[in-house]
Amino acid sequence: MNAMPPQLNERSADVVVVGTGAAGLAAALTANGSGFDVLMLESSDLLSGSTALAGGGIWVPANRFMLADGDKDSAEDALRYLDDVVGDQGPATSNARKRAFVENVTKAMAFLESTGIRLRRTPGYPDYHPDRPGASVAGRGIESAVFDMNQLGDWSTRFLRRPFPRTMPMGTRDVARLVLAKRTLSGLLTYARVFVHFLWGKATGRRLAAGGGALAGQMLNQVRLRNIPLLLQTRVTELVKDGERVVGVRAEGPDGPLTISARRAVVLAAGGFARNAEMRGTYQPSPVTGAWTSASKSDLGDGIRLGQSAGAALSLMDEAWWGPASVMPNGVAIFHVSERSKPGSLIVDATARRYMNEAISYVDAGHEMIERNKNGQSIPSWLIFDQNYRSRYPFGLLFPGVTPKELVDKGYFRRADSIAALAAMIGLDAPTLTQTVERFNGFARRGVDEDFGRGSNPYDRYFGDPTVKPNACLAPLVKAPFCAVALYPGDLGTKGGLVTDEHARVLREDGSVIEGLYAAGNTTASVMGRRYPGPGVTLGPAITFGYLGMRHLASVAKARA
Structure with a gap:
């Protein structure tokens, strides 16, 4: 597709972010914090997709909470663990990408906290292969603090809601105890605390959320406070290119076709393809079907197909969480x-x-x-x-x-x-x-x-x-x-998609960079390859590579200034 011709229904931004899950929100907030003009697009009438439905754990080796508690950990330990558990599953799991993740995930979390997002530790939730070199039994997980969704104003009604009792304000750190409420005193006390918190929220008119809903809610609230524009029911149908560079998107919105120029970059963070029957039939083992997934109904593979149209390489398409x-x-x-x-x-x-x-x-x-x-x-x-x-x-x-x-x-x-x-x-x-x-x-x-x-x-x-x-x-x-x-x-969603490098830039089959195009989250082939090393290895890399992509874009802009 050639550079976009003039149209009446046009918009522009420095950075166009496609998708409102954790990866897209991290990219939008980072880009905004770097001084870029950002526009977010969401294909659904609901916000944050599968992130809003997730348990909400974030795998953060050597996070500040565990270090403050005296639990020793380091990025090198985490890298040793990933090398052993994940191994080499192609370009998505390259040493450069694994190192970029373990060395920058704490920076990404520090950035989120600097915006006002509140996080807490999930202590004692061990890595999933605790006998492997570099593993942690103390728990590398963190999660969002409980959040009152009413802070989002009109946006508070635009969230997927999990069914009761999962609407109670309980996080990852509560679940293991709470399910033992009939068996242990700590389980009973945890259940009582969570239920009282739930009742207090109802009585005071609060809409308390925990887990992935709280994380997405906090991140979206920061988007709202920064006046970052967000268009709902706006499905991107094409990437626009000027030569080999991506320079914008075409989309279908509530009021018809829309053309948006991206002066700096487009970020694809639209989730995976768990609900796309054709793609699952093409790439995944039979008889796997979307009827068994817990992913959002908007998880249709749009970001992956858009990347493909620009020449992107794919990897791990037979995999899922x-x-x-x-x-x-x-x-x-x-x-x-x-x-x-x-x-x-x-x-x-x-x-x-x-x-x-x-x-x-x-x-x-x-x-x-x-x-x-x-x-x-x-x-x-x-x-x-x-x-x-x-x-x-x-x-x-x-x-x-x-x-x-x-x-x-x-x-x-x-x-x-x-x-x-x-x-x-x-x-x-x-x-x-x-x-x-x-x-x-x-x-x-x-x-x-x-x-x-x-x-x-x-x-x-x-x-x-x-x-x-x-x-x-x-x-x-x-x-x-x-x-x-x-x-x-x-x-919980698919984990194959566009191949990206350590800067979240989308790559072609020959390893060359598609200029102007970044991607993160389930739109990309996971840095975790075919494995699941610990609690929160979906959201941890999603946020980190959304953050890293926009930090890279900022460094490029600074170098050219």
Whole structure:
């Protein structure tokens, strides 16, 4: 596409940011702080996409909170950990990009805090591979403080809202304790504190948010306070180029076509393609579908397709932020994390046999499901548990002990009075499932999973039950009725996309830079490659590379001045 001709419906800015998730917001705030005139575009009528739905953890090695608490860490330790866990998965995981992340993530967080955004630590949430070199068990995670969404004014109604009880003001640091409210004093006190905070907010007219919603809310509030213009329902359809340089965009807005010139750069931060059936069919393993994703409905791959049109290279398009998920009768996918670690449960495939450590990180569990299904055995898999488990722990959106008859009648919960009867109900071989459960029960009583090592490391035990001995992740399945829930390889979003360098510049297949084009977040191939090293490795790089891209742009502008 040649340089844009004059049109009546035109706008211009130094920097045009496409997308209002964490990556785009970080880029917009950094560009604004560097003196650039910024315009943000959002294709949906709702703000912040998948960030607003996220748990909200941010992986920040050597963050100021952990250092103040006396927990030792360094960028070099984090780099050693990433080199070991992530390895070399192509240009997205280059040493330069990994080093850029670990050396600048604290700077990106310091910048956010300098704007007025409040952050806090999530102590004790270990890295997901705590036995690997450079790992931290103390916890490298931080998150947004609780935020009153009313501060956003009219924008407060433009957010995706998570269903209750996830609307309560609880952060990542609260969840592991809160799900043990019926089992431990600390869990009960955490639940009481969160619930009282929730009631206080309702009584005082506040709309309290935590997690990803609070992070997005705080960042958007800073955009609002800085009068950075933001156009909703404005979907970018083309990148405009002058020769080989990107110089603007064409978009469709509520009032028709719009042409926007970008004097300095365009930033693509429009998320991944989790909700694009055609792209998932082209790039991802069968039978993966968007019906199992937890990503925003606006996660349609726009940024990736725009980058492709300018000649960008792609990488890791077969990947996602995988994790076992169930699907409610209303079609809502529930992403399961803590449920898989709790004692009194196990996962089996179509052969009625276990095939993994159920408590491993969600991305690794998703990989296990997809790999196992090459023989057509694991989609769906079945999460099996007994009544003790159901009475003690939450499940998805349900409180402990609450198993609505409607969910049984509609087949979400399959329930029977014996393991053999349950096997017949879900189409598994009864003698094999009985043998699997008996073998597992023996491991549980001895406290050692001899097949897969469940509960043998701090990450497994983080979501276990410390009142269960000798292994916080293992208990026998003995009390009827027994339940089964179908599991699928769901995801929090896709993690493949445009190849970018350590400055967040978009690259061609030959490694050359597409001038005037930056990208960050799930629009890009992840610096984490095919792995998920720790809590918050989606948002951490998204924010950091949004920040780094605009710092690079500022340095280029200064050099040319």
